[in-house]
């Protein structure tokens with residue numbers, strides 16, 4: 001009786017090379033490391049924002065009318081709050 005060579009069925013999997021999960025963890029390893037922090041635009045100009053100043057308020061809104069976060073605007077906490085309040089006031093007056 002001949003002994004057949006039993007081949008185990010090759011598992012059909014792609015050979016696992018190192019990279020996998022493309023497009024999942026696409027985040028830079030070090031997020032910090034910023035040294036120069038630009039002062040916020042309102043601190044530099046020492047200007048105040050008015051809710052009637054819609055053109056300037058629009059800089060801090062997305063196209064959908066949402067308020068852009070502080071991380072993206074680069075404002076300091078105080079002025080971001082002023083911007084937020086001005087935007088909300090302008091919304092209330094239906095200027096925006």
Ligand SMILES: [Zn+2]
Nearest residue numbers: 040043076079
């Ligand atoms: Zn400021």
